[in-house]
Amino acid sequence: MPEITMLEAIRQALFEEMDRDPAVVAIGEDIGVYGGAFKATEGLLARFGHERVIDTPISETAIVGAACGMSYLGLRPVAEMQFIDFIACCFNQVTNFVAKSHYRCGAPVPMVLRGPSGGGVHGGPFHSANPEMYFVHTPGLKVVYPSTAYDAKGLLKSAIRDNNPVLFFEHKFLYRRIKEEVPAGDYTVPIGKAVVRRQGSDLTIVSYAAMAHVALEAAATLAKDGIEADVIDLRTLLPLDSETILASVKNTNRLLIVHEDTRTGGIAGEIAAIVCESAFEHLDAPIARVTALDTPVPYSPPLEERFLPNAEKVVAAARELAKY
Numbered sequence: 001m002p003e004i005t006m007l008e009a010i011r012q013a014l015f016e017e018m019d020r021d022p023a024v025v026a027i028g029e030d031i032g033v034y035g036g037a038f039k040a041t042e043g044l045l046a047r048f049g050h051e052r053v054i055d056t057p058i059s060e061t062a063i064v065g066a067a068c069g070m071s072y073l074g075l076r077p078v079a080e081m082q083f084i085d086f087i088a089c090c091f092n093q094v095t096n097f098v099a100k101s102h103y104r105c106g107a108p109v110p111m112v113l114r115g116p117s118g119g120g121v122h123g124g125p126f127h128s129a130n131p132e133m134y135f136v137h138t139p140g141l142k143v144v145y146p147s148t149a150y151d152a153k154g155l156l157k158s159a160i161r162d163n164n165p166v167l168f169f170e171h172k173f174l175y176r177r178i179k180e181e182v183p184a185g186d187y188t189v190p191i192g193k194a195v196v197r198r199q200g201s202d203l204t205i206v207s208y209a210a211m212a213h214v215a216l217e218a219a220a221t222l223a224k225d226g227i228e229a230d231v232i233d234l235r236t237l238l239p240l241d242s243e244t245i246l247a248s249v250k251n252t253n254r255l256l257i258v259h260e261d262t263r264t265g266g267i268a269g270e271i272a273a274i275v276c277e278s279a280f281e282h283l284d285a286p287i288a289r290v291t292a293l294d295t296p297v298p299y300s301p302p303l304e305e306r307f308l309p310n311a312e313k314v315v316a317a318a319r320e321l322a323k324y
Contacts, residue, residue: 001181009153028080081115099140114168124299147212154189194241200228203254208234218314285324
């Protein structure tokens with residue numbers, strides 16, 4: 001199997017799904033002639049034409065509104081935000097129309113809203129956001145945030161085939177920095193199922209997206225001290241795979257949650273509540289979390305480094321947890 005980047009995996013998923021199903025269309029800013037801000041849609045226009053690869057004005061509200069209407073008419077649109085930060089511009093469309101359509105009138109909304117997210121690239125406060133929790137809190141949506149090329153391709157295929165609206169976050173720091181073998185044939189990865197990336201018995205580290213790699217780096221360092229960590233990559237935030245988390249915590253008796261999203265209202269709080277409700281008697285230490293700070297993402301590289309979680313911070317928190 002060839003090794004490809006996450007970006008290429010996403011591009012392959014789009015090509016293959018548009019080949020497989022003529023109802024799949026792509027829509028967004030500069031996705032056609034230019035091939036996308038990060039080149040995720042490069043080549044789609046030449047292959048599928050202007051009727052299925054639609055360049056739009058710089059209006060996120062119009063993009064999502066049009067995609068929602070397309071889905072009502074039997075199409076399966078994949079809408080791209082040039083940077084996921086600007087999903088804030090179409091918050092009303094996503095939360096009041098896309099998310100509620102099935103509840104209100106039984107209409108399926110088979111659309112995917114995808115785009116680059118996350119920091120670590122010195123993009124500043126308007127191009128580095130992780131706004132996933134606004135939508136994890138919104139019934140009617142599915143929220144996916146992969147960390148590997150294999151998962152990105154398989155999950156995007158699952159998202160396109162799903163009859164529910166799916167928000168698909170793509171961490172831009174990972175686009176070209178990670179490579180792995182990806183099958184040439186068709187495959188999918190199930191939405192709503194986490195994966196255990198590393199097994200251990202001393203504590204559980206739960207993370208996702210770029211921080212899943214930070215968690216694995218930290219776990220490798222901890223192993224040198226004889227501390228073995230279970231590392232869980234969530235992959236999907238809504239629906240959340242609580243069964244995998246609880247099974248691990250019942251085995252390790254300690255839980256550390258790591259995410260790049262800001263601290264207050266992050267997924268760590270929800271996971272902590274689930275564990276306290278369903279596995280409190282198995283805990284031998286307080287639940288700990290390592291997150292970004294409660295500020296906008298700084299532009300300055302030293303400040304961004306201070307803002308973001310890293311392996312050193314995770315190792316320090318894990319050591320404290322292990323010796324509690």
